[in-house]
Amino acid sequence: xxxxxxxxxxxQLRQELNRHNRLYYVDAAPVIxxxxxxxxxxxxxxxxxxxxxxxTPDSPxxxxxxxPLKEFRNVKHLQPMMSLDNTYNFDELRxxxxxxxxxxxxxxxxxxxxxxVDGCSISIRYEDGTMTIGATRGDGTTGDDITANLRTIxxxxxxxxxxxxxxxxxxxxxxxxxxxxxxxIEGFKKLNAQREKDGEELFANPRNATAGSxxxxxxxxxxxxxxxxxxxxxxxxxxxxxxTQADALRxxxxxxxxxxxxxxxxxxxxxxxxxxxxxxxxxxxxxxEIDGAVVKVNRFDQWKQLGTTAKAPRYAIAYKYSHEQARxxxxxxxxxxxxxGTLTPVAELEPVFLAGSTISRATLHNEEEIxxxxxxIGDTVIIEKAGEVIPAVVGVVLENRxxxxxxxxxxxxxxxxxxxxxxxxxxxxxxxxxxxxxxxCPMQLKRTLEHYASRGAMDVENLGEVLINQLVxxxxxxxxxxxxxxxxxxxxxxxxxxxxxxxxxxTALEESKHRDLWRVIHGLGILHVGEGAARKLADHFQSxxxxxxxxxxxxxxxxxxxxxxxxxxxxxxxxxxxxAVLKKLxxxxxxxxxxxxxxxxxxxxxxxxxxxxxxxxxxKFSREQAQEELRKRGAKVTDSVSKKxxxxxxxxxxxxxxxxxxxxxxxxxxxxxxxxxxGGT
Ligand code: AMP
Ligand code: ZN
Numbered sequence: 001x002x003x004x005x006x007x008x009x010x011x012q013l014r015q016e017l018n019r020h021n022r023l024y025y026v027d028a029a030p031v032i033x034x035x036x037x038x039x040x041x042x043x044x045x046x047x048x049x050x051x052x053x054x055x056t057p058d059s060p061x062x063x064x065x066x067x068p069l070k071e072f073r074n075v076k077h078l079q080p081m082m083s084l085d086n087t088y089n090f091d092e093l094r095x096x097x098x099x100x101x102x103x104x105x106x107x108x109x110x111x112x113x114x115x116x117v118d119g120c121s122i123s124i125r126y127e128d129g130t131m132t133i134g135a136t137r138g139d140g141t142t143g144d145d146i147t148a149n150l151r152t153i154x155x156x157x158x159x160x161x162x163x164x165x166x167x168x169x170x171x172x173x174x175x176x177x178x179x180x181x182x183x184x185i186e187g188f189k190k191l192n193a194q195r196e197k198d199g200e201e202l203f204a205n206p207r208n209a210t211a212g213s214x215x216x217x218x219x220x221x222x223x224x225x226x227x228x229x230x231x232x233x234x235x236x237x238x239x240x241x242x243x244t245q246a247d248a249l250r251x252x253x254x255x256x257x258x259x260x261x262x263x264x265x266x267x268x269x270x271x272x273x274x275x276x277x278x279x280x281x282x283x284x285x286x287x288x289e290i291d292g293a294v295v296k297v298n299r300f301d302q303w304k305q306l307g308t309t310a311k312a313p314r315y316a317i318a319y320k321y322s323h324e325q326a327r328x329x330x331x332x333x334x335x336x337x338x339x340x341g342t343l344t345p346v347a348e349l350e351p352v353f354l355a356g357s358t359i360s361r362a363t364l365h366n367e368e369e370i371x372x373x374x375x376x377i378g379d380t381v382i383i384e385k386a387g388e389v390i391p392a393v394v395g396v397v398l399e400n401r402x403x404x405x406x407x408x409x410x411x412x413x414x415x416x417x418x419x420x421x422x423x424x425x426x427x428x429x430x431x432x433x434x435x436x437x438x439x440x441c442p443m444q445l446k447r448t449l450e451h452y453a454s455r456g457a458m459d460v461e462n463l464g465e466v467l468i469n470q471l472v473x474x475x476x477x478x479x480x481x482x483x484x485x486x487x488x489x490x491x492x493x494x495x496x497x498x499x500x501x502x503x504x505x506x507t508a509l510e511e512s513k514h515r516d517l518w519r520v521i522h523g524l525g526i527l528h529v530g531e532g533a534a535r536k537l538a539d540h541f542q543s544x545x546x547x548x549x550x551x552x553x554x555x556x557x558x559x560x561x562x563x564x565x566x567x568x569x570x571x572x573x574x575x576x577x578x579x580a581v582l583k584k585l586x587x588x589x590x591x592x593x594x595x596x597x598x599x600x601x602x603x604x605x606x607x608x609x610x611x612x613x614x615x616x617x618x619x620k621f622s623r624e625q626a627q628e629e630l631r632k633r634g635a636k637v638t639d640s641v642s643k644k645x646x647x648x649x650x651x652x653x654x655x656x657x658x659x660x661x662x663x664x665x666x667x668x669x670x671x672x673x674x675x676x677x678x679g680g681t
Contacts, residue, residue, distance in 0.1 A: 025155040058158040068218035072144035078236035097269035119182030152223035161256035176235030187226035199565030292320035328352035339447035367410040376405035457523035481584030517592040605633035616651030
């Protein structure tokens with residue numbers, strides 16, 4: 001192929017690939033398979049490698065950038081990115097409509113209703129049809145330049161749809177588009193599953209995972225995350241006529257941007273309310289999470305007349321879907337320290353009854369959420385229990401804001417140090433969090449002790465939160481090893497304790513000295529090491545001494561241990577304080593039981609090397625005990641039946657797993673068959 005031919009084919013391939021990208025992301029109607037797409041992509045890649053001078057920045061092959069950045073540059077938005085006022089019920093929506101009509105008394109008002117996508121706002125600039133800069137919202141005026149990260153998102157066009165761009169809008173020199181980057185719910189689940197496997201901390205929800213991804217300095221990591229994007233607004237623009245919001249949405253789509261799959265032009269506020277209900281019913285059809293709807297006046301000339309307040313436009317409002325919500329006063333904000341040192345702001349509330357219990361505290365997630373929602377002390381806040389155990393603050397009732405409501409400056413509030421130990425704190429951008437770096441921090445210590453004693457770790461009965469708090473506050477315990485030097489007399493003196501309960505605690509601790517090795521490894525609370533990983537590590541290394549000696553490479557040879565976890569384990573055993581605690585544990589007589597002692601016993605068990613699933617209730621065992629017995633015999637116990645399952649153990653009230661196992665021809669064992677196969681325990 002000569003140069004001219006190569007150049008022609010390259011053009012063709014790019015057009016083809018862009019067309020398929022649009023069909024996939026904008027129209028949600030792909031016409032070729034992923035495999036066929038990959039073939040076209042590879043052909044283009046090869047031609048470009050052979051003809052590097054023909055590579056252009058907007059080629060579909062040029063999405064992933066090179067080296068990681070040191071930091072993000074600032075970008076000033078050409079038009080500010082506004083926040084929105086919130087409403088939570090139809091009465092408040094009617095109020096909004098009344099305000100609008102009062103300001104525009106003689107005009108007909110139409111509204112557009114769109115989903116309120118719960119992702120992270122982004123703004124992208126196109127100059128002469130080519131993407132030049134992409135940014136976060138930041139403070140609304142200036143954001144972070146995350147161009148390299150946004151380029152990796154295939155749903156974002158690197159150049160505007162050429163034919164439409166040139167034939168309809170030959171002079172579209174400048175276009176700023178606004179929308180939301182998001183992780184599809186499926187992609188979020190996959191990402192967390194992978195992180196769990198790698199022993200990395202999990203993301204709390206798709207929004208946090210998106211924020212963490214966009215703030216990555218290495219765009220190659222972002223490229224691996226299945227981010228999507230959806231666009232719903234135009235900022236600065238030159239050379240395109242856009243009289244209404246409906247026109248903006250249509251033009252965005254024509255130019256190659258994914259826009260909301262559902263939106264409605266409504267003739268009045270009654271229709272808005274009907275459509276809002278309709279949207280809520282169809283919520284689960286959308287690939288992203290939404291937290292309500294956005295209502296916008298349709299005509300842009302009316303936007304101009306209505307104007308904006310300092311914070312939000314008067315021509316638009318968010319209507320948030322309410323789950324189980326209540327309103328109450330925010331009295332104060334405190335900061336809690338978690339086991340891994342994460343500092344979490346907590347709302348101290350005027351007690352209020354919500355979904356069956358009285359709530360006086362709720363999480364505020366992190367510093368950025370407080371800023372984003374503009375939550376101030378003294379505000380009336382809306383709290384929600386959305387299926388979670390921990391209630392969260394989801395918003396503010398602005399009309400009730402007292403004059404003296406105080407904004408909350410997170411770092412200032414804690415004087416730039418850990419509120420528990422006064423130690424230094426460090427920002428962890430990926431989790432949008434601050435962390436305390438001091439491992440002997442009292443609050444961290446409390447959480448560490450709770451974790452050590454918990455059922456999934458050392459399983460020390462009677463050692464609960466109330467007792468642990470006292471032990472730490474009275475400085476009876478400074479690390480986990482100190483637990484073993486506690487005396488009955490000392491414990492009996494504490495609140496809610498007596499001779500008998502104190503003896504129980506000491507006995508339970510005594511018993512815990514010979515727990516299985518994996519329980520000790522898990523109990524140490526090494527960052528990123530969960531229960532599953534602890535079991536694998538115990539099997540692989542057989543003793544704490546071996547685990548301690550292992551290099552990062554050796555650690556990675558254990559099943560399911562990725563680089564992040566390996567490094568974390570390695571660092572743990574290189575920390576002098578941790579080593580001192582381990583020595584004390586040994587001196588106290590903690591002797592974890594080696595897995596090999598059991599595996600000798602397990603040889604010849606019909607379960608050795610088999611994959612087993614348990615369903616229903618067993619009479620002789622709890623589910624955990626049965627799993628434990630199986631694992632002792634070298635079985636792999638999993639949660640769901642598949643072709644790989646060797647045995648399904650069936651107790652009382654077996655569920656759908658039984659039907660599935662029957663269908664797949666998996667061997668089924670009832671409880672007595674199970675006991676027989678287990679042999680002696
Ligand atoms: P809030 O952050 O709660 O003040 O809500 C305002 C934010 O909602 C905007 O900055 C956007 O990031 C986001 N948003 C999501 N969907 C839409 C939409 N359809 N129109 C406008 N803003 C939206
Ligand atoms: Zn601390």
